[in-house]
Amino acid sequence: MKSIARKSVYVLLCMVLITGCSVTRNANNKQKGAVIGASGGAVIGGVLGNNIGKGKNTALGAIIGAVVGGVAGGYIGDRMDRQAERIEEEIPGAEVTRVGEGINVTFTEDAGVYFDTNKSYVKGTSATTLDKLAGIFKEYPKSNILVEGHTDSAGPEDYNMKLSQQRAESVTNYLISQGISPERFTVKWYGENQPKADNATAEGKAKNRRVELAIVASEELKEEAKQQTGN
Numbered sequence: 001m002k003s004i005a006r007k008s009v010y011v012l013l014c015m016v017l018i019t020g021c022s023v024t025r026n027a028n029n030k031q032k033g034a035v036i037g038a039s040g041g042a043v044i045g046g047v048l049g050n051n052i053g054k055g056k057n058t059a060l061g062a063i064i065g066a067v068v069g070g071v072a073g074g075y076i077g078d079r080m081d082r083q084a085e086r087i088e089e090e091i092p093g094a095e096v097t098r099v100g101e102g103i104n105v106t107f108t109e110d111a112g113v114y115f116d117t118n119k120s121y122v123k124g125t126s127a128t129t130l131d132k133l134a135g136i137f138k139e140y141p142k143s144n145i146l147v148e149g150h151t152d153s154a155g156p157e158d159y160n161m162k163l164s165q166q167r168a169e170s171v172t173n174y175l176i177s178q179g180i181s182p183e184r185f186t187v188k189w190y191g192e193n194q195p196k197a198d199n200a201t202a203e204g205k206a207k208n209r210r211v212e213l214a215i216v217a218s219e220e221l222k223e224e225a226k227q228q229t230g231n
Contacts, residue, residue: 090133142218145175146213
């Protein structure tokens with residue numbers, strides 16, 4: 001099994017919580033969730049989430065902002081580890097990143113979900129990919145999903161904003177059509193305003209035309225974690 005990529009977001013935690021640096025550096029995700037909570041919990045998570053999310057990476061901000069922390073955070077992290085592994089196993093083209101108590105999944109044109117030029121409907125291999133993703137979401141019903149749409153910088157900015165909305169909604173509606181509850185989804189779109197790569201190159205533009213997911217614990221899972229751990 002491939003190892004799941006780790007974000008260096010915990011460097012930010014260490015800047016705020018110096019005492020947690022040595023513990024967090026070598027911890028697994030389950031342990032990292034516990035470290036966050038032991039040192040400040042959701043308050044720290046919310047601060048980091050807001051700062052990370054301002055115009056740069058709102059999916060990552062949503063994950064960090066939703067942190068529970070403590071032993072309950074470790075409980076949630078363990079379940080997110082398993083869900084992330086399932087996504088990576090079933091959808092090898094997706095970029096799967098475990099962050100704290102959540103999962104960041106990015107689909108580009110080369111990684112599972114793509115759209116025809118100026119189009120937003122799901123078809124072909126994209127539908128196959130989303131079918132697999134829907135199956136995993138059914139296995140883990142106590143997680144909520146933020147779906148974000150992004151574009152490259154080609155074309156008018158207002159057009160790209162609308163196109164990113166249509167693509168994010170198209171992915172969400174497709175997953176709902178496969179039996180995933182609408183209540184689990186939040187949908188946002190950012191047009192060309194959050195590039196991951198250089199729009200000056202064709203390769204960079206392809207990476208920027210993407211749908212990105214943030215997977216976090218539902219309130220039901222948070223309560224379950226607190227009850228199971230006594231946190």
